[in-house]
Amino acid sequence: MSSLDTVPTLDIAPFLANQPGAREAIGRQVAETCERTGFLIIAGHGFPADLFERAKRQLFEFFDLSDELKNRWHPTGASRQRGFHGFATRGLAYTLGEKTPPDLRESVFLGPVDDHRAHYAHLPEAATSYAPNVIPTQPAGLDATLIALYRAYERLAEDMMRIFAAALRLPEGYFDGVLSRHFSIMSCHHYPVLAEPPLPGQLRTGAHTDYGAMTLLAATDAQGGLEVQMPDGRWAPVQPKAGEFVVNLGDMMARWTNDRWASTLHRVVNPPVGLAQSRRLSIGMFVHPNYDQSIACVPTCVAPGDLPRHAAITAGEHIQRKIEASHKGA
Numbered sequence: 001m002s003s004l005d006t007v008p009t010l011d012i013a014p015f016l017a018n019q020p021g022a023r024e025a026i027g028r029q030v031a032e033t034c035e036r037t038g039f040l041i042i043a044g045h046g047f048p049a050d051l052f053e054r055a056k057r058q059l060f061e062f063f064d065l066s067d068e069l070k071n072r073w074h075p076t077g078a079s080r081q082r083g084f085h086g087f088a089t090r091g092l093a094y095t096l097g098e099k100t101p102p103d104l105r106e107s108v109f110l111g112p113v114d115d116h117r118a119h120y121a122h123l124p125e126a127a128t129s130y131a132p133n134v135i136p137t138q139p140a141g142l143d144a145t146l147i148a149l150y151r152a153y154e155r156l157a158e159d160m161m162r163i164f165a166a167a168l169r170l171p172e173g174y175f176d177g178v179l180s181r182h183f184s185i186m187s188c189h190h191y192p193v194l195a196e197p198p199l200p201g202q203l204r205t206g207a208h209t210d211y212g213a214m215t216l217l218a219a220t221d222a223q224g225g226l227e228v229q230m231p232d233g234r235w236a237p238v239q240p241k242a243g244e245f246v247v248n249l250g251d252m253m254a255r256w257t258n259d260r261w262a263s264t265l266h267r268v269v270n271p272p273v274g275l276a277q278s279r280r281l282s283i284g285m286f287v288h289p290n291y292d293q294s295i296a297c298v299p300t301c302v303a304p305g306d307l308p309r310h311a312a313i314t315a316g317e318h319i320q321r322k323i324e325a326s327h328k329g330a
Contacts, residue, residue, distance in 0.1 A: 013044025027166030038249035038262035083134030205268035210250035217284035
């Protein structure tokens, strides 16, 4: 396949090390793929491999627990976006108004680990976004591991925002501070071996676009993985090597860039029923900037004399509108 048929892999280590010419070279490469599909694979990111391995091991142990025990960490009230959600209880295709069966996975979600509720006390609508976490404590140490993992994803998100500034030909510090009080969601998805055939139209994760600025994703290698819809309509596999991360843009970044950058449909397909090698774990962060961050067209994405396609909106209002639209379509 040609380079236009695949998701490219970029080594961002030279950028992070401030090597001469790296900002411009990597910025150009990122801009090209963000405009075409909004999906790339990154190496050289500096994410602690030992932390990811520990998280993977402990999460598999957690998901092996009984449903009764796991449901001790199912959220209620304002924390409903946190904690454990059981197998086939949610469906992302709903966000596009698709009438499909629920996704074939179970999940643990974490929101911000810093408490910003006092800062946003004047915005009652922000309460859910900064609600307390419901973090599993079995096996022992899982809660500390997940918090450390969230912190590592935060650092990677900051690095990617600097790379995006370079790709958009913006000043290096253009996005500084936009994640200082972010409300990003870290998701740990477990895709067990399928014991019976899926229902018609049922996938591990139905086709959808992400809501936020970007998604950072690492996963174990197993059959039944991530696919992205290419510009010609084909579904292409996204196949990072061990230690690499997938980065994809969300609807917020498309809006931020005046639709120059793409928020692209993607899905997780099913493996053969009963295939033991198909058990899969993915850990990702849906990066949402500060709740009150203005999402207004960046200056390099609108021609002189033209008007932006979208009015400015806060990050919190953008996400809320997306959630409300998905509920209408479900």
